[in-house]
Amino acid sequence: MPQLQSRSLRIHADALEYLDQTRLPQAESWERIDSLAAWQAAVKRLAIRGAPLIGLSAAFTLAHYAKAYPDADWQAASDALRATRPTAVNLMYCLDALEACFDAGADALWARALALFEEDRALCLAMAERGADLLRDGDRVLTHCNTGALATAGVGTAIGALAVAKSRGLKLHVYVDETRPLLQGGRLTAWEMADLGIDYQLICDSMAASLMAAGKVDKIMVGADRICANGDFANKVGTYMLAVLAHYHQVPFYVVAPYTTVDAACATGAEIPIEQRDGAEVRGVAGAFGEVNWAPTDAPVWNPAFDVTPAALVTGWVLDTGVFDAAAIGRGEHCP
Template identity: 75%
Template sequence: MLELNARSLRVQGERIVYLDQTLLPQQEAWFSCSTPELWQDAVRKLAIRGAPLIGLSAALVLAQYAQHHAPETWQAVSDRLRATRPTAVNLMYCLDAMEACFSAGPSRMIERAAELFMEDRALCQRMAERGADLLAEGDRILTHCNTGALATAGVGTAIGAFAVAQQRGRNITVYVDETRPLLQGGRLTAWEMADLGIRHQLVCDSMAASLMAAGKVDKVMVGADRICANGDFANKVGTYMLAVLAHHHGIPFYVVAPYTTVDPNTARGSDIPIEQRDPNEVRGVAGAFGAVQWAPADAPVWNPAFDVTPASLVSAWVLDTGVFDAAAIARGEHIVRP
């Protein structure tokens, strides 16, 4: 019987369940995503989120689907899953790996999905350790969105680095961007910081500039949903603003991600497809705490899920395969597979 356990995803035999991240921190509720349709619904509403976790959960759902359906239907289902979140390249990586197993049959697909899960756990630990190497005693780090165990099979990406630094006895403070419009920082990262025992302060996204100007930020460390061949990367909208601010204030800006987030087939950031989301996410807010709408119901809205940060604003790319500066990125060293 297949059994896999992560902070927000569990597999027991044919039962795949996820922790609904839209209900955190008020509720810890688990739901089934054992069909492609349930998975798509959970991902679209961000109950399942985080680039690595989206890819891993898709692989598991596709593998389970294959156990009970004819091979001629597998490709169409994989295509549907692939189209659900177009920006996060981890989804494409995991589905490519699953499609490569089609000819070997359902049992091999289950094995491969489990391998991807365990690989991600190992990747997280390696990049967390590399990221922690960049954090000094007393550092005050600003982060954006959520990059912890909730988003991966392991300890996370940027938050994983904070966790390892904490384990090493480093006295760090993390400033948590609220991360509008869906508050992944305020709801999820603040919750994970408290769970890890890491000193932190929650700030509105618009406070980052004042925080830096006051000399209170030593480093910025974020995750990524897709890293291009030239080092440009997409992450939760608002990341680019932090990179510009960090550059202006002379603050090191790091992106932490696994090699599975590197897309050698996307040359530059302008080539990344950016998902546009429901306008109501900006007109108000909803969660386990309830719902409120503060804007007129017909107010026009622009709501991209991600923005693109150019490589020129990045101090270093922290991958499980190494820490790369701009020169190494220009040589394509980040594209080499382990």
Template identity: 55%
Template sequence: MQNLTALSLKTTDGTLYVLDQTLLPQQQQWRACRSVAQLVGMIKQLQLRGAPAIGIGACLLLALRAEQGVSRQQLQQDAEILRAARPTAVNLMNNIDSMLHALATPDYATAAVACAEALFAEDVALCQQMAAHGAALVQPDEQLLTHCNTGGLATAGVGTALGVINLAHQQGKNIRLWVDETRPLLQGGRLTAWECQQLGIPYQLICDNMAAMLMARGQVDRLFVGADRIAANGDFANKVGTYSLAVLAQYHQVPFYVVAPHTTVDLNCPDGSVIPIEQRDASEVRGVCGAFVQTTFHQIIWAPQDAPVFNPAFDVTPASLVTGWVLDTGVYSQQDIASGVLQQLV
């Protein structure tokens, strides 16, 4: 396999490396990943995260193992184990299906490598296309708001929603960005803020519960968020807290856009009610695990040790609250979605 490099993933001399996102922004540490169990652990611990990046990372590992002579049967079993690592991110399922098709061919190792490399290149291209479509919506001097992390850390390319925002910035539109911290794991505060600093995007970090006040003051002109799965009717799952923003945006008449590649559309889900929602560990809500203090990792707990916790990783935003769907193929309105345009794209 050729050496490939993205912000959170790279292959070098036959080995997959993952940038450990749990250590950002204080440390940038690449971890070698050589086994399926190791990658599953990285995905579950959010060392590797973002729907496109998860799917591509899984395929790169399968391809490297195929190149190393692992049997077809073992690789097929590995693929199913990886498929189950994150239940909400449909990109992972779609990419695994592509790899299983490659593994069914006579020269499965060559086919697997070609498939993984093609999926990597495809995501880079899809991100560029989404950025172009979305940036065209942004007007000069606008104040934008985003949630969670949707940049290069979450994809093989420039990102989804943050890719749009970055291109608008590069076009000299003098934007400013509000970055939700994104409770409970602070992907906005830790990751999006870090990416904005790397890219030179003017931003301010806010707590999630400050967005309503900003909208009421007229300090948000447009919202861009990502998606882990889009149902056939346009409902979509994204990091928990997205639904709240959509409700606030509609009340304050602020345009609300979801940005995702067409590979995130799941026609097997007729609507958002059947999208599986991952439940995560209670410790993430009871406090902060892995806070970096000087050179030591600590666990900071502010709730009672046995406090009952509800901790869904995602929520579902109904299509009725969405101004537009920014895909790699274009920008679609509610009327477009109602007419069945998503069924024509997948």
């Protein structure tokens, strides 16, 4: 039996198992992490995804490595994990926490990883409660990418707020952006909405403008992979487009994330490193259902994994520590 379990992770004393998110919703397949390289491969192909989950899974991978190889260069191992996904600051937060325990030995790394897991559960619930406070019965909420239990150790971030609102008896209607090019909304968020019993409709990303123009969206809630000191934030590509549309149509736009996603050392969004991914993701699609290409195999592609949304387009930042405006984020009031 696992020592700890979330919707996407099973933590054993000697191993880590993850729910392969590339195979959802067609199949629930659990895979084992047995090396640093296996974790890196799973993260790069988005079998493990979601900023909090990436950080937590990296922490346990490093802790297992330290127990298995007590004489190895733990710093080099941590550096290798750190370089895998440069945008998500939660990865840096978790690895920083374990590196601080190096002098105390492998058991200290394991204990710290366990504490990070429990911390994320608590952070998720706190921010979800605050996000649910912003919702009203009958609200029509637009989401982007996937921000639920699949992406965290707990109830999730933005989807966590929807889940808590549902538990309070609020009736919501959720519009789920399919989220090109890897369809995390269509594959994962739609699956989670059905699992939670929340009324939803799946839409193509390009339909969001028409939806807002028709007055069918009351609020937008998204997650974040990194929030800068001034409130600019990086999230799955397509988020910036939604923020611009929300600003034009005067739809409240909220970012829901733990305080660990705020990078006080990153002044503005211009400093956030943006990962470029394989062009094959745009030329076609692949998954448990198979593979198909709809573009020339040599078509040049620009495929950033994330985009940056300026703080001026954000209505509020919903963190576990409170709901903040840009000025409060800049003053560091979000810190616990």
